[in-house]
Amino acid sequence: MERKSQLFWLLILTLLGIGKLDLFAQEEAQNLVRNASFEEGKVGWSVWVEGAAGVQWDVDPWEQVHGKQSLLIDIFGAGNGQRVELHQNPFNLQQGQRMTFALWLKADNVRQARMIVNHRQAPWTVYGSTDILIDVEWKEFWVAANINQNDDIVGIYLELRDTPKGQVWVDYVRFYEGEFEPSEFAEEELAVAPQGKLAVRWADLKR
Ligand SMILES: [Ca+2]
Numbered sequence: 001m002e003r004k005s006q007l008f009w010l011l012i013l014t015l016l017g018i019g020k021l022d023l024f025a026q027e028e029a030q031n032l033v034r035n036a037s038f039e040e041g042k043v044g045w046s047v048w049v050e051g052a053a054g055v056q057w058d059v060d061p062w063e064q065v066h067g068k069q070s071l072l073i074d075i076f077g078a079g080n081g082q083r084v085e086l087h088q089n090p091f092n093l094q095q096g097q098r099m100t101f102a103l104w105l106k107a108d109n110v111r112q113a114r115m116i117v118n119h120r121q122a123p124w125t126v127y128g129s130t131d132i133l134i135d136v137e138w139k140e141f142w143v144a145a146n147i148n149q150n151d152d153i154v155g156i157y158l159e160l161r162d163t164p165k166g167q168v169w170v171d172y173v174r175f176y177e178g179e180f181e182p183s184e185f186a187e188e189e190l191a192v193a194p195q196g197k198l199a200v201r202w203a204d205l206k207r
Contacts, residue, residue: 029176033175038170042057042071046087048084049084050162053084053162054165055073065171066172067172070106072168075165081163098147101115101142101174102180103142104139105132105140105169106169108166108168109166110133111134111168120155140172
């Protein structure tokens with residue numbers, strides 16, 4: 001009887017252990033994005049500009065939510081609503097995969113944008129897209145994408161328009177299988193942010 005009881009508890013503990021391992025596996029979903037935090041500069045990324053929109057893009061060591069730098073897209077010449085797009089592709093995915101595309105964004109002024117996951121040639125099948133409003137503070141945005149066919153040229157991108165002109169910062173981009181989970185570092189970073197602001201105010205007061 002005692003032995004049966006021990007076996008019972010061993011079984012329970014084993015099941016709990018498996019459950020924990022499973023949860024851990026979900027948290028560690030592999031991010032498919034190359035150079036996700038722009039710590040290697042522009043490697044893996046491209047910017048497509050419609051027509052003659054005036055755009056510069058490069059890493060910015062003064063702004064970041066992860067690592068030491070972010071990517072700055074500077075739309076310095078306002079146009080007529082021409083598209084300015086930050087791309088990464090291709091990703092090789094299988095029918096039935098449910099993906100999440102997430103990224104952190106900040107702008108010098110609140111501005112509209114769109115996040116898209118699609119097939120990178122005709123018929124440009126869209127697997128997921130959402131309209132977003134980029135804030136003047138860092139914020140994480142995401143969209144789900146259901147891959148409904150085998151596709152070896154899936155792409156992710158952020159679509160901006162060249163009206164108005166302005167600056168947009170991008171950092172810590174993720175494209176992974178599974179539901180959206182906030183970035184693991186988010187809580188820590190957001191907790192630090194108000195102190196940083198307070199420090200700036202103190203510095204201002206001392207002058
Ligand atoms: Ca970074």
